[in-house]
Amino acid sequence: MNTFKEILSKKVPAEKFIEVIGGKYDASKAGITPESIVELKSTISMEKAEKPVILVGMGTCGLANGAQDVYDMFVQELKKYEIDAVLSKVGCVGYCAEEIIVDVKVPGFPRISYKRVTPENVDTIIERTIINKEPVIQKALGKYADADPSIWPEIPLLKDIPFFKLQKKVVLENCGVIDPENIDQYLARGGYQALSAVLSDKSPLDVIEDTKKAGLRGRGGGGFLSGKKWEFAYNVASDQKYLICNADEGDPGAFMDRAVLEGDPHRVVEGMAIAAYAIGASKGYIYCRAEYPLAISRLEKTIADAMEYGLLGKNILNSGFTFELKIKKGAGAFVCGEETALINSIEGRRGTPRPRPPFPAVSGLFGKPTIINNVETLANVPVIFSKGVDWYSSIGTDASKGTKIFALSGKVVNTGLVEVPMGTTIREVIFGCGGGVADGKNFKAVQIGGPSGGALPEQFLDTEIDYENLKEIGAMMGSGGLVVMDESTCMVDLAKYFMQFITSESCGKCIPCREGTKRLLEILERITKSYREEETEIDSLMRFQGMLYLERLADVIKDTSLCGLGQTAANPVISTLRYFRDEYEAHLYDRTCPSKACRQMLTYTVDKEKCIGCTLCATRCPVSCISGERKGVHFIDQDACTHCGQCELNCRFDAIIAE
Amino acid sequence: MYINYNPSRNGELVPQKGNKMQSEEIYKKYPKNEAPNMIPMLQDIQGIHGYLPEDDIIRVARHLGVPTSRVYGVATFYNQFRLTPLGKHVIRVCRGTACHVKGSLDILQILETELGISAGETTKDMQFTIETVACIGACSIAPVIVIDDKYYGGLTSKSVYKLIKEYTKKD
Numbered sequence: 001m002n003t004f005k006e007i008l009s010k011k012v013p014a015e016k017f018i019e020v021i022g023g024k025y026d027a028s029k030a031g032i033t034p035e036s037i038v039e040l041k042s043t044i045s046m047e048k049a050e051k052p053v054i055l056v057g058m059g060t061c062g063l064a065n066g067a068q069d070v071y072d073m074f075v076q077e078l079k080k081y082e083i084d085a086v087l088s089k090v091g092c093v094g095y096c097a098e099e100i101i102v103d104v105k106v107p108g109f110p111r112i113s114y115k116r117v118t119p120e121n122v123d124t125i126i127e128r129t130i131i132n133k134e135p136v137i138q139k140a141l142g143k144y145a146d147a148d149p150s151i152w153p154e155i156p157l158l159k160d161i162p163f164f165k166l167q168k169k170v171v172l173e174n175c176g177v178i179d180p181e182n183i184d185q186y187l188a189r190g191g192y193q194a195l196s197a198v199l200s201d202k203s204p205l206d207v208i209e210d211t212k213k214a215g216l217r218g219r220g221g222g223g224f225l226s227g228k229k230w231e232f233a234y235n236v237a238s239d240q241k242y243l244i245c246n247a248d249e250g251d252p253g254a255f256m257d258r259a260v261l262e263g264d265p266h267r268v269v270e271g272m273a274i275a276a277y278a279i280g281a282s283k284g285y286i287y288c289r290a291e292y293p294l295a296i297s298r299l300e301k302t303i304a305d306a307m308e309y310g311l312l313g314k315n316i317l318n319s320g321f322t323f324e325l326k327i328k329k330g331a332g333a334f335v336c337g338e339e340t341a342l343i344n345s346i347e348g349r350r351g352t353p354r355p356r357p358p359f360p361a362v363s364g365l366f367g368k369p370t371i372i373n374n375v376e377t378l379a380n381v382p383v384i385f386s387k388g389v390d391w392y393s394s395i396g397t398d399a400s401k402g403t404k405i406f407a408l409s410g411k412v413v414n415t416g417l418v419e420v421p422m423g424t425t426i427r428e429v430i431f432g433c434g435g436g437v438a439d440g441k442n443f444k445a446v447q448i449g450g451p452s453g454g455a456l457p458e459q460f461l462d463t464e465i466d467y468e469n470l471k472e473i474g475a476m477m478g479s480g481g482l483v484v485m486d487e488s489t490c491m492v493d494l495a496k497y498f499m500q501f502i503t504s505e506s507c508g509k510c511i512p513c514r515e516g517t518k519r520l521l522e523i524l525e526r527i528t529k530s531y532r533e534e535e536t537e538i539d540s541l542m543r544f545q546g547m548l549y550l551e552r553l554a555d556v557i558k559d560t561s562l563c564g565l566g567q568t569a570a571n572p573v574i575s576t577l578r579y580f581r582d583e584y585e586a587h588l589y590d591r592t593c594p595s596k597a598c599r600q601m602l603t604y605t606v607d608k609e610k611c612i613g614c615t616l617c618a619t620r621c622p623v624s625c626i627s628g629e630r631k632g633v634h635f636i637d638q639d640a641c642t643h644c645g646q647c648e649l650n651c652r653f654d655a656i657i658a659e
Numbered sequence: 660m661y662i663n664y665n666p667s668r669n670g671e672l673v674p675q676k677g678n679k680m681q682s683e684e685i686y687k688k689y690p691k692n693e694a695p696n697m698i699p700m701l702q703d704i705q706g707i708h709g710y711l712p713e714d715d716i717i718r719v720a721r722h723l724g725v726p727t728s729r730v731y732g733v734a735t736f737y738n739q740f741r742l743t744p745l746g747k748h749v750i751r752v753c754r755g756t757a758c759h760v761k762g763s764l765d766i767l768q769i770l771e772t773e774l775g776i777s778a779g780e781t782t783k784d785m786q787f788t789i790e791t792v793a794c795i796g797a798c799s800i801a802p803v804i805v806i807d808d809k810y811y812g813g814l815t816s817k818s819v820y821k822l823i824k825e826y827t828k829k830d
Binding site for chain 2: 060061063064065096097099249250251252253254255258289290291292293328329330331332333334345346347348349350351407408409410411415416417447450451481483485489494497498501504505507622644645646649650
């Protein structure tokens with residue numbers, strides 16, 4: 001036997017298929033011994049590989065760094081050395097800063113991870129690790145604990161290195177470890193056991209009760225109890241119900257859903273099947289962003305494989321439960337992450353939200369009861385039923401259970417995905433896993449929860465992360481993007497950036513959001529403008545007037561908008577105003593930008609001592625306002641200068657002074 | 660009751676440049692009068708032509724039995740759809756938070772000045788189109804741009820100049 005499919009083809013009852021793999025059902029009668037299953041599982045899960053296995057991290061981040069070239073190089077080199085090895089593509093392990101990550105497993109030795117692999121390193125890795133069976137120390141990230149730890153003692157265990165030390169991998173346990181396009185590897189690691197157990201032992205109401213007891217809350221933003229949400233739909237009688245997986249991860253700065261879909265798509269599908277069983281839905285949709293082409297193609301393969309194994313479709317595992325799954329591609333609208341807008345989009349309309357009630361759980365897609373859960377929420381579901389409610393609820397804080405994945409990005413050393421138990425402090429995530437602020441600069445703020453969240457200064461770093469704590473200090477969990485900012489980021493500019501984002505993404509249905517955010521943006525633009533551009537005195541008065549109205553306007557938008565996007569649209573302004581008021585004041589009264597990020601307020605001059613006359617700034621200046629001869633000191637015409645900052649960016653001798 | 664306005668009047672639609680056969684297949688693939696298929700249909704059409712030709716918008720409306728205004732409404736609502744042809748190379752600049760913090764605005768500015776167009780436009784020689792994207796989801800390697808489905812991460816102003824040069828040289 002080489003695949004689990006062969007078990008299916010033997011005379012094992014369909015409903016017992018998964019139990020046989022899990023070792024819970026003795027299929028000796030059909031000629032399948034428990035030993036052969038254990039053997040097969042360890043071969044497929046690579047614990048006991050017969051030949052060398054090479055796994056190249058090929059999520060979007062890996063591919064962006066050139067993982068395809070590394071993969072091609074392995075193909076070529078393996079042929080050259082005539083080595084019989086398994087080469088497979090895996091998802092992202094989360095340590096994006098060290099991409100491209102390549103894992104090598106030689107039979108009898110631990111699985112070892114190599115970081116920053118380039119096509120040039122491939123030859124060395126094959127020669128040293130696969131042929132000579134020794135690690136390439138300078139490229140090693142760590143080793144897995146799947147063999148005798150005394151082998152290769154100089155290599156640390158992967159789970160002991162700082163980035164992974166504080167993490168608890170529950171949802172991400174398979175990401176970067178298994179081949180996402182191979183259903184057998186998911187099955188070998190305990191996949192679909194939860195679905196099988198639920199279908200054979202539990203009623204839909206049990207599933208709902210267990211999910212409530214486990215304390216699973218929506219990971220997409222609001223943090224509503226998922227079990228309770230399912231109960232609403234369960235209680236509505238209808239001939240057709242729908243389950244939708246919200247994979248429209250539009251939140252700039254969040255990419256955990258992409259990583260899960262690319263790295264472990266079967267987990268999401270299994271979670272969806274369990275949720276659909278609980279609410280009584282026979283049809284489901286995955287609404288995925290079109291910007292994630294890799295995730296979409298992997299999902300297509302996943303659904304086809306699951307159908308083939310009888311884990312999706314009609315009469316799943318002979319239980320009478322039917323669940324059909326379809327993928328809907330989004331078309332690039334941030335607002336479609338909102339439940340009712342998403343429903344409109346699936347129905348083929350403009351993605352504008354509807355007033356609630358009726359809630360989607362009562363009347364949603366095509367007027368039928370519909371439950372919409374986020375990718376990470378659904379990926380949490382299988383583990384509740386495979387490891388148990390008590391195990392799940394033992395992780396986290398009193399009100400927030402389980403783990404949360406955070407996407408660390410911005411000015412932090414270790415960018416990537418970290419999964420930590422709820423209740424971990426923000427400091428531990430940024431300075432523990434993240435390794436602190438990059439380039440030796442000072443920490444200034446962290447933006448949590450994307451455009452709906454808030455920027456938090458240093459004093460809140462020791463806050464324990466959970467839904468309530470974050471809300472209290474003016475941020476929100478959102479989808480879990482953590483964008484770290486250092487002293488060179490201007491908070492007024494950040495607020496302006498978010499307002500630009502919201503104004504271009506607002507659907508335009510309700511006035512507070514459509515007009516209000518536009519006015520907020522105008523006020524911020526006026527504050528960050530240079531006095532040079534003000535023609536009349538009214539302009540300068542408008543700046544102060546705008547500042548006076550800023551807070552009131554933000555409150556009105558919050559109170560009167562139709563959907564979640566509008567209600568939280570002003571949060572970046574409110575939170576930066578609350579914690580970084582001094583920066584607003586510096587812009588308003590002193591007309592300076594302390595972080596030197598608002599270019600309109602800066603004056604660019606040439607440092608006569610440093611300028612060597614290379615003419616680069618003059619050629620790159622878009623308005624040709626820099627003059628000077630070759631090898632002579634250059635001069636910037638202040639009247640013509642548009643303050644774009646290109647000269648400063650391009651100067652290789654630091655000869656442009658910006659003040 | 661909807662009243663459909665058909666500007667080609669004689670009922671015949673002008674065939675599009677691009678591949679006519681492929682276009683026909685799309686209309687065969689999706690059943691008539693099923694409006695929920697509008698977005699996938701438009702996505703497929705854009706997949707062939709690179710944009711949504713006017714005639715196709717009208718034809719989709721007739722095919723799905725909805726007013727043309729509704730199709731036009733959908734086509735202009737979503738960022739993915741465009742009503743003008745694309746250049747040979749499409750440069751998509753990520754403007755997510757992480758990219759913004761790491762200077763994606765500078766990169767956009769460089770691209771705009773170097774190519775002489777602003778975001779959303781196409782160069783006159785139809786070689787380049789610049790688009791901005793809310794977030795590509797590759798925040799860990801910010802700032803990111805995507806040229807013809809190939810990702811370039813961790814960019815600096817210097818590497819952007821080099822990149823444009825590479826692409827302009829190719830042609």
